[in-house]
Amino acid sequence: MRQAQRSGDNSTNIQGEVVNLGLSYRDAREIAKDVYEENITKFTDIARNVASERAQEFTDKLLSALPMEALETLKDPDVQRSLFHAQQEYACSGEKDLGDLLIHLLSDKMKGPKGGIKALALSEALKTAPKVTSSHISALSVLMLITQTKLGVESIEAFQESMKQILAPIAEDLHVSNSDLAYLEYAGCLSISAFDNAVGNMFATTYPGLFTNGFMPENIAEPSRATVMPITIPCLRDPANVQLPIMTKGELKELAGQSVFQGHAQEITRLIDVGLMSGEQIEQEVSGIHPTLADFAKKYNGSRLKNCQLTAIGTTLAHTNLKRVLGEHFDTELDIWVN
Template identity: 35%
Template sequence: MLNKDQNQDIGNGATAIQAGGSVTVVNVGVTSSEARQIALDVAKATFYELTGAAKETASVRVEEITDQVIKKLEKDFPAGLQKAKDPDFQYALYTVQKEYARNGDKDLGDLLVDLLVDRSKQDQRDILQIVLNESLATAPKLTDTHLAALAVIFLFKYTQNFGIGNHQMFGDYLDKHLLPFVSKLSKNHAGYQHLQFSGCGSIGLGGNSLEGILGTVYQGQFLKGFDQSEIANRAISVGVDARFFIPCLNDATKLQVNANSKENLEKLLDAQGVSSEDRAKILGLFDLGKMSEPEIKEKLIAIRPYMAEVFEIWTNSPMQTFTLTSVGMAIGHANIKRLIGEFASLAIWIN
């Protein structure tokens, strides 16, 4: 027989549960306020013993960056709040707090927060988690000039935007992803040597021109076109099919293949089930009338005049020969992401 007189004495912070049958207790995990308190406790338990005004300034900065981390997690990855109890994540968080407390640099703070949020998404000790931990320790060793170089090298050498369909879209893409960094770029060799010393990449002996890179990745933007008769002369059985041929972006009286790169074109041909004979012929047309590198450079400067400065720096600095490490990619990726918001997952490049 059940005893209906179920009085309980509970202590502070405890939860009393009474029921006449079975009880299921649901663990709601760590709340944002709890995660914030844990984060601040981490700083208090391990932070430098500063005095006077320095201690007060550091304390304000630690709270500021901690609030930023919590807000970013709530917005982008709420499940990451549960990492507040994980020792490795706490160490990564402490790195962010410590570095921001030292200098209070807003841009660096934003960058570190983005890296930390990405770090919170990793549930196991894999290469991406290790790279992000190392990136958190490396980024504070770099200036805005270094960070800008990593972002631009990453953008041009390691990414491709599949959504660019014409010159206006290309210009808008450059405005959003490149322009914020242009004024911070430098030709100073010592800067790239420091990036190499910091483990962000290496300076090679040979490199690729920027016009060569963009002319390959976005070849469809730099074609002179061909006459419609070329399709009949080459006996392409699909004919003037709008799936594969469009008016030339640089000469409306002619046609061009409807693709930005050979990689894009091959995927399109696969998806549409084009015969091997037509496939070879269309791929051949894609290379017909491609602009030379000087012409590509001229066209890009016409699209966005500030590209003249980018070309000059790229050509006369180690930028064109610089190869990024995984840490350099992670920092370059985060530096772009902090400015434009959404960006493809870092796992695409590091896995």
């Protein structure tokens, strides 16, 4: 039977069951190849062949990591510029870790929306990644885990297991000098201030409920006892005592500010520090979790890393590296930190 189709202006007629109006993998591969070949510096024949092989290897890995709909972004001049920069850097260095990092960064850029802080941070991170070393990336990653990340754990055992799976693999490569940190500040990855974010103090702030010996109900001021007791839980370290819920200090203070606790906020805030372990005690406990962490706090606190704060570029590099190295153990999206 003959079928007729009629359409209006600016429309597309479609017949059949399988239709692909976007770029195919082959089309995307050709575009990516052309971007490289038409821009790369003219090397000698041998060097050119090596560089071209690396660029093609990089391109194939990138395209295999992208969903089909993301291939359309290869038509965007901004994406092509970022693609060539990444191809060029990997073609010249051949460093696998750098190549993987650039692929993850470029993949996130191509899959995400155009515009906004996240897109800008990814673009700048693509430019910065080749300018820093693997030890620099490790330092940024450790800094993110200590100062910007809260693990979703609610028991001491779960915390210790997460330290083995997440912090230990990253801390193993932590070798950073104050000169390294000064360079990272120059590169726009972090800022160095007078703030002291020592490991023990940061964990006490982020996980007060995991590092407290709690308090007896009688330690709660009598006028607040009837209101505060319902939100306490048995102390994880001493069942004879109670403690506040497992939240960060900031979250506990927000809880205290709720209208239901009006008149009792000051007492709840006071109880946050009752029974709380010292920073030194926390660091000593962490050092026994895994051999790699035995001297971690000493190395971290002994450098100016404890005085550093990540920028959007540093956070983007750190986040991408954590996802690359840790896989399923670190599956949160960059939008949480950069948006």
